[in-house]
Amino acid sequence: MTLADARAVAPSLRTAPADPAADAEALAVLARWAGRYSPWTALDGSDGLILESTGCDHLFGGETAMLDDMAKRFGGAGITVRLALADTPGAAWALARFGDRPADGGAGIIAPPGGTMVRLAALPVAALRLDAETVEGLRRLGLHRIGELYRLPRESLGRRFGTEVMRRLDRALGRAGEPISPLLPSPEFRVRADFGEPIGAAGDIARTAGRLIARMAEWLAKERRGARRLDLAAYLAGGGVSVLTVGCARAMRDAGHWERLFAEKLAELDPGFGIDAMILAAPRTEPLAAAEPRLDRRAAPVDGLGRLADRLANRLGAGSVAMLRPGDSHLPERAERRVAPGVRIRAEGWPRTPPRPARLLTEPEPVEAVAGLPDLPPRRFRWRRVTHRVVAAEGPERIAPEWWRDMRSPGREPAATRDYYRVDCADGRRFWLYREGLYDAPVARPPRWFLHGLF
Template identity: 45%
Template sequence: MRRVVSLYLPNWSVDRLRRQLGNDAPPPDQPLVLVGRVGRRRVVTAANAAALQAGARPGQAATQAQALIPGLDVRDADPQGDADALERLAVWALRRYAPVCQADPPDGLAIDATGAAHLKGGETAMLADMVDRLAEAGVQAEVAIAPAYGAAHALARFRRDLRIVDDGGIDAAIGPLPLEALRLPHDLVAGLRRMGFERIADVVHRPRAPLALRFGPDLGRRLDQAYARTAEPLIPVEAPEAPRVERVFAEPIGAPETLARYAGALAADLCRALEAAGLGVRRLDWLCYRVDNRLEAVRVGLARPVRDLSRITRLLTDKIETIDPGFGIDRMILVATSAERLDWRPGAAALAETATPDVFDLIDVLANRIGARRLYRLQPVESDVLERSMRKVPPLAAPSARDWTPDWPRPTRLLRRPEPVETLALLPDNPPTHFTWRGIRRRVVRADGPERIFGEWRRRDAELHAVRDYFQVEDDAGERFWLFRAGDGEDATTGSQAWFIHGLFG
């Protein structure tokens, strides 16, 4: 099922101006309008929230706005600059979210996220990430995803309480919306209103022929696009510096084995281009143009920069089942939307003294099959408290040079949370003579410790005086455990003096 995102930027011109001005931007509560020319008239083209609240409106005469709002900040609009910046924003979305992104002037983006949302943790997480990242940059955004761009476009602009619509929910989602949500010309909307039509639901189930005879084909075309009855192809923006290769076919292709063969050929061409530039690819977009003017796109991510032909080909062919060739594909493009420097020579690994196992191929396969958000690896963090000394990072994240290795050995298995044990020990520094854990009594024959770990006072006040005394103990069956006492064995403010098991060795 096709999934298309509409990213709506309601204050794009004003937000872009504020980003340009930086520290020189007027305060948010200062009314501000942008003014451009329509014919020989100077009219308001955009206004910030303070100006809108004071009575300014787009399309209003600039002189009227100045007379209405004392102290109004009036600046010249820059529609060409806004359009260029929107194209750059589309390139940013292309690199981060999906292989097909198109600028939708004057204030939006169209993103075909079919098969790409799982790489960001699902549709909900992807949409939230878009809004949050733009908010951090000072840009207000509204977003929606639906099976058709017409439906997503309507929801993002006219319905803020619903962001995600499935294939069967289009009618209920956009039916109550006004006719303007269909992207119809103003005179056509005015004519429909004179006939008594106010909402999309009023016209969508009407006989099509009388409406087409009276109002022309635009109404039917926009309805079909909004309800996913007809294709609305997107023209993807291209990052000019991204290495890309292309194949055009005299006869359309569609068999899976043929797609696999040409995927390998494109991968070989791309690897040669990457080698000439000294680059390795981190993210690939495979674009397949169908004869019916539809676009099938596949995105593949890699854990580190590579230009290994067999690995790239395998990742692409794993995605063939997600491509619907329709009546055939007559053009293919393979683009390295994210590439990094890669200094590698054949045989270089053979000169190393010890070979390091390469698990990145496995990470690439799993991440592209089930989603990178469902996988993680552990990265060391500087903390003496063991449960805080590691954190989860995405498997495709760059390797960290940080190494946090305590002086004392640590258990191979750490319990999710410390579990209480019943024990007997001589305070303050002696190890236990026995302990009972999960109903089994164990006699201690060897012990080493204590290793004292203090609380991290900078995190919270409760850890200002907290202490844990850890012991490595071995029972009479040869099993080794990691126990600790909460407290120093003397002062009650350092802990409860209760004993816990935290991990197991080997």
């Protein structure tokens, strides 16, 4: 009915503007929070969650205790829920929405293993997630309950309603599989810590994180694997989950190094009303053999550069730290390529060149220069409206153009030879300039000067 008619019937009716986008975002937050019960969580439409809880209920004292804990925590957050646990997602969906509350006052409906057919028999056919038109068609035939479909021939239902009715029934009864797309892939390595009472002190949080890290390192050592990334999820008593992530340039299982990486992030964690549980997961692992002992019984050398790169990357962001490797080009702007810090680079791969500036401009900038002919260094030049007088210069370092690039682009103007100079100016600054083109070259365009780098 319209809002005006509704208020006429119930004057005390409370209303609020609908916000589907915010509802979907809130449901996604709940799905991530439900990861405390199972790493395999998924959204179910606009008002439901699906959890694959196989092998997880024993962590909470059994299925009944797990559902009781769910109801308690959802209720504490002001959310009313209907819970059901069954062999299949379709059966759990039907029992949660159409099943009767347990007579013993339990928090949810539990279908015993193998008892799905019996529990679904008394539910209406709408519990099979059929569209309204199909439900109405079944009711006109006198088929009101799911159990009434069990004894009907599949062929007759298929001729009248198509394959959808039997497909939904088979999925609910476990005769056909039903794929579930989780929000996040389930990590193979996952350790957790539960607390009888929420914790909030920084020391308690750090000690718990240290214990989880030690357990993870021990588990990875047994499996001969190392982790490239670790996710520490803190499930808050007030609802929601805070996830802290650290990454490593190379796969490792050094608990001490992981603790140092997490230390800065734990200082920024806001526990709110406390933390109910903490889960440490390793979503990215790689094979890692055990360290070979040295003959002199000394410890193996520590990769100090890699550990420094890890700390910088976790503080500044993964994309803010990189290493350089040689590129297949003599042009300075193409001579280096950014790679992740964990990539091993052979020292002999770098070409031997005259000194290069530590800072290259993103693009060479044109300058106005005065220089002697034909190939003398500049005596002065003007860059960014400032004139610089050159007192000393070294060069030229000649770099020929990459003629093969011109062959791949027939319509492109051919590149010119570059002569690079290192020049010292009267104000003490040192620049890297180059002249593009030669005065005696058979081209119509005269040579031009550019500034490419700063020492």
